[in-house]
Amino acid sequence: MAGNWVDACAAGDIDQEDVIRFDHSGRTFAIYRSPDDSYFATDGLCTHEQVHLADGLVMDEIIECPKHNGRFDYRTGAAKGAPVCVDLKTYPVKVEGGRVMIDLG
Amino acid sequence: MSAAPRVVVVGAGEAGARAAMALREAGHVGEVVLLGAEAHAPYERPPLSKAAIVDDEPAFPAIAAAADLAGRGVEHRRGATVVAIDRAAGEVALADGGRVPYGRLILATGAEPRRLAIPGGEHALTLRDWGDAARIRRHLAPGARLCVIGAGFIGLELAASARARGCAVSVIEPLPRPLVRAVPAPLAERLAARHRAEGVDLRCGIGVASIAVERDGEPFTIALTDGTTLGADLVVAGIGASPRVELAKAAGLAIDNGIAVDGAMRTSDPRVFAIGDCASYPLALLDGRRVRLESWRNAQQQGERAARAIAGDEPGVAAPSDAVPWFWSDQYDLHLQIAGLPDGAAPFVERPLGDGAIMLLQAAPDGRLLAAAALGPLGAVARDMRIVETLIARRARPDMAALADPATKLKGLLR
Known part of the structure; x- marks a missing residue:
């Protein structure tokens, strides 16, 4: 499968254990860099009240929604308890030539 | 006979509904019965002063769909009003004459909006449930004049929502500034300034003497303690709420500014628990002092x-709870968050956050x-x-001067 790889940002644009917002084609995504230097991508809005996750706090493998502290594992998108019960959609990520690419499918 | 007791939860608001669902997550295998007086699925209350007012056809903010509750084996009974607890028999009595036996009982009865104790005070609506929000919204056509009595969180959020609908809004607050109890003065003053900039007629340090209906063609005439009057199409009082403790009190449970519980939310009867707005519990953060908190997170x-x-x-x-009280409010595009219980009389240090935001921090001696x-x-x-x-x-005992310095990255303090 060819995929639909999109150039999101430079690898250095994201601090370790942090997240940035990436908007593309009218959609919004969140791109993460884990403490062990891996990159991940999910939908950008919390499944609870449509708030930008990129304003939230990354701790280890967890992103916390800035508004009500809904928690997700950003590697799998799994919701980690109240108030969030719907998982986040995740997207494949690769780093090529210092650029972070995400596959929007 | 089943080893796991049947748990009956009285009240299907945020606390009751979360308890019912969390029982399964915690491994409880016995029956769970959730008794709610309202006709709705359990729903979140924070939107009631925001989207439920601003939007013409607001989305119902369900905590869990009926299928989610059923899927967890929670039996939710709607329109089920509990009128008594019989601790000796281990039963609650319903208004329709039914009785529901329990092995463990959780009281999540919430709080009741205070009514204005002035002549005509009964004409002021209050905002507590989904039906209240719908009633208020119907009156808030563009140009309608809303008078809010009380500049607390509900009053100020309602004022902002009514401005978004194009209503003329006045807010009357007897104390010298809004949010006196909960919010540090510099932040409360910023919020007050924003409301005034948005066109809200916010009057502090002035009381309401009476409310008259249908006088001289005015739907409502509000007489203030300075002798002036205001005309309005709708009056809403947001002057706080009292814990609903009547059931617990009649059943002989200990009451102390709410149903008194330990750090595990257990009342003076080890088979009965109380949670949410109706409960007062000991907080480790305050060296075990008892508090009653009305908030979603709580x-x-x-x-x-x-x-x-x-x-x-x-x-x-159980030992006092190690929870940190946490609260938020949204007014216009301003977001307020409070963690811990700020002491308005003690000093703060200020940390600028960017985009005009500020944080105030307070340390113990x-x-x-x-x-x-x-x-x-x-x-x-x-x-x-x-x-x-x-x-x-x-x-933590962080260096307060470092916290006040915007160059200090706070995340580094967690390591």
């Missing part, structure tokens, strides 16, 4: 705590971080507040 955490205690069959009296509050756009406020809340929970 309702959730207490529901989950009671569920764990029941599923784990914890014996004895021994240096322990006690409370923080921040106001500004959500994106400028949330991350640092979450970090500070974690520091409070850890009983």
Whole structure:
């Protein structure tokens, strides 16, 4: 499968254990860099009240929604308890030539 | 005979619904019966002063769909009003004459809006449930004149929502500034200034003497204590709420500014728990002092705590809770967050957060971080507040001068 790889940002644009917002084609995504230097991508809005996750706090493998502290594992998108019960959609990520690419499918 | 007791939850608001669902997550295998007086699925209350007012056809903010409750084996009975607790028999009595036996009982009866004790005070609506929000919204056509009595969170959020609908809004507050009890003065003053800039006629330090209906063609005439009057198409009172303790009191449970519970939310009867707005519990952060909190996060955490205690069959009296009180409010595009319980009389240090947002932080005399509050756009406020809340929970003693310096990265303090 060819995929639909999109150039999101430079690898250095994201601090370790942090997240940035990436908007593309009218959609919004969140791109993460884990403490062990891996990159991940999910939908950008919390499944609870449509708030930008990129304003939230990354701790280890967890992103916390800035508004009500809904928690997700950003590697799998799994919701980690109240108030969030719907998982986040995740997207494949690769780093090529210092650029972070995400596959929007 | 089943080893796991049947748990009956009285009240299907945030606390009750979360407790019912958390029982399963905590491994409880016995029956769970959720008794709610309202005809709706359990729903979140924070939107009632915001989207439920602003939107013409607001989405119903369900906590869990009927299928989610059923899928967890929670039997939700709607329109079920509990009128008595029979502790000797281990039963609750319903208004329709039915009786529901329990092995463990969780009281999540919430709080009742206070009514205005003035002539005509009964004409002021209050905002507590989904039906209240719908009633208020129907009256708020563009150009309608709303008078809000009380500049607390509900009053100010309602004022902002009514402005978004194009209503003319006045807010009357007897105390010298809004949000006196909960919010540090510099932030409350910023909020007040924003309301005035948005066209709200906010009058502080002035009381309401009476409310008259249909006088001289005015739907409502509000007489103020300075002798002036205001005309309005709708009057809403937001002057606080009292815990609903009548059932517990009649059943002989200990009451102390709410139903008194231990750190595991257990009442003076070890088979009965109380959670949410109706309960007062000891907080480790305040050296075990008892507090009663009316907030969404508190309702959730207490529901989950009671569920764990029941599923784990914890014996004895639990230690004070190690929770950190946390609260938020949205007014216009301003987001307010408070962690801990700020003491308005004690000093704060100020940390600028960018985008015009500021954070105020407060430490105990021994240096322990006690409370923080921040106001500004959500994106400028949330991350640092979450970090500070974690520091409070850890009983950290950070260098307050470093906290006040915007060059200090707060996340580094967590390591």
